[in-house]
Amino acid sequence: MDEDQAQAAAKEQEFSWIRAFLNGDGSAFDKLVRCHQDKVFNVCYRMMGEYEEAGDCAQETFVRAYRALKEFRFEARFSTWVLTIAINICRNRLKSLEHRVQMRMVRIDSFSKASEGLSHLEIEDSAPDALAQLTTREQELMLQKTIDGLPGDARTVTVLRDIEGLSYEEIARITGYNPGTVKSKLARARQHLRRKLKGLI
């Protein structure tokens, strides 16, 4: 209940900043950016898999939000609205950079050939704590590369649910899928990722 109240308060705060912005207070937009920039940046980073690309997508997200804010309907939360913009930008960018994405797609069984210090990742050990034997940096790289291998829609639901922890309803609103589609896409993406990470988790 406290969480719901906190959510409602945060939502109202966002709405007041947006109204202030629409009334000519430019600094209100800066508050919105500061409040949501980390979440947006992380989503962009996990979607794109590259820091530079993530920065570019996140900046573009807020630029578009700035220009489209007068069309905000005060129904959903600003975070949902701005993440919708971010996901659209990332997915369009991924489509246009498809060949680069394909270059980054790394099979889990070819990690031994990767050039990022992961040559010792040919782990046959199926112990549940195999992942824990890796350093945090190595885990990050391995998980990110596995996510990079997912197609755009599966990657989107995985990032929004399993990394950002958004609800199915929020994901449906952001992606435009119905909740049933979100569930099935998420289930398939998880199965795929677990198969790729078999022996490590």
Next chain:
Amino acid sequence: MECAEVSLLLSEYVDDELDPVTKGLVETHLTACTGCAAELRSLQAYLRAMAGMEKVGAPPNFLAAVHERLEHPSTLERIVRWLFYPLKIKIPMELAGIALATVLLVFTYQAPRRDKVQSLSEISSEIHQSALPAEMKGAALDKAVDDRAASTPRRIELTLLLPVPKTAQPELKRRPSATAPLSDGKLEAGRQKAHEQIPGQPSAVLEGASAAPMNAAKRDESPAPLDSQRAYELIQESVTSLRGTVLPAAPPTGTSERKTILVQIPARSYPRFLESLRRAGLLQKFLEKPAHTEQAAGAEEPLEIRIELIPAE
């Protein structure tokens, strides 16, 4: 509940998205099935790993970078905004790309077409002045345009009607092929006209010797009747005198009705060759001066002439 079914529901189960009844069925299965229980543990480990990934925050200068982009948009952004935003239409870039590619294709396609149309108008005016039957003009026009565009080797098709005796019936039936479309680069002529066609050159019309009987009264000299063998000999003599050759690949062939001769002469000798045909009575006169004659005369390369002789019946 079967393992396959449980496997599909595990994702919703860990997210607590199942209705109570289904959730109960899954839990009952999990207590009895070690395989599915292991799969659940694997899924939970995966979720822990994903949730534990580092949250990569925006760099400290992020807000300043956003302001920079707002105040100084890139050239591409300015163009896109100028093109699409005033219209309030969301045009995907793919669509814009397709439209651009279509425009480019149309322009690329139209460029040679415009040249062709220009040639067409030139040729059309030339043919318009000729005495070709109306139904042949279109075909001759197309043929001339195609030949000019194709820039095929210099070759002339010449169809000659052999003179008929004065007593012959001047009422001549029109051959069906006279109105048929051109085929294989050969232009069929009507019985009353011989028509020559040079690839890459405008067409011209020659009045065949067969017209002589109809105009005999108006002429001082009327050509003597010729059979195809005699016509062949006359042509051979003419070609030899012009330092040309009758190509061995094309002896006088065909039935008694039609014979075909293929000769090669220097291009500059073409007017003299036509004149020799006229003197031999195979050709009465030009309906108009063939536009290509001078061009052919100016050329140095060999000129192939395919002559088809059609004897009068």
